[in-house]
Amino acid sequence: MFERIKNDMIKAMKEKDKFKLSVIRMIKASIDKERIDKKIEITDEVVIDVLAKELKTREESKLEFSKAGRTDLVEDLDKEIEIIKEYLPEPLSESEINEIIENAMKEVEASTIRDMGKVMKIITPKIKGRCDMKEVSNKIKAKLS
Structure with a gap:
């Protein structure tokens, strides 16, 4: 996955797509920072964690900017979010999430909130x-309560 990000960065350079290039550089810098800070190898899991954090940050900023009436910044963040989402795995549906929760609850025989x-x-x-x-987390709490 990290290789794909590096290749897309080169592609954005060749296409002179400055906005996409800046977002990909930011992603790569965040991944490199995580690698250096934690002294770990870059795996797909690390990349997904970093991308998820970046996405969450952008979505929170988008809310704040929209409250402040900064539509120009909201539009830029929308574009950044779309670029970040290109690298994340396909989101799970509600039914898939519920199925995973049910299976995990059966596996550990969860019956109370302590589980x-x-x-x-x-x-x-x-x-x-x-x-x-x-x-x-909220769904699990609701099922265990």
């Missing part, structure tokens, strides 16, 4: 970067 940590531990590697973890 939530066990369920999250099983679910997180399967769905990270493919859906909002806060939403998943």
Whole structure:
């Protein structure tokens, strides 16, 4: 996945697409920073984590800018979000998320809210970067309550 990002950066340079190039450079810099900070190898999982963080940041900024009436910045963020989403895996549907939650709950025999940590531990590697973890957490809480 990191190779794809580097190749797309070269492609954007050749096409002289300055906006896309700047977004891809930002993604690459964030991935490199993560690698250096944590002293780890770059894997697809690391790339997905970084992309998910960047996406979340952009979406939060978009909300703030729209509240402030800065439509010009909202439009730019929309474009950035679309570019970032190109690299993330396909998002999970509601039914897929529910199925994964149900399977994990059966696997650890979860029955109370105390079992939530066990369920999250099983679910997180399967769905990270493919859906909002806060939403998943709320669904698990609702099922265990």
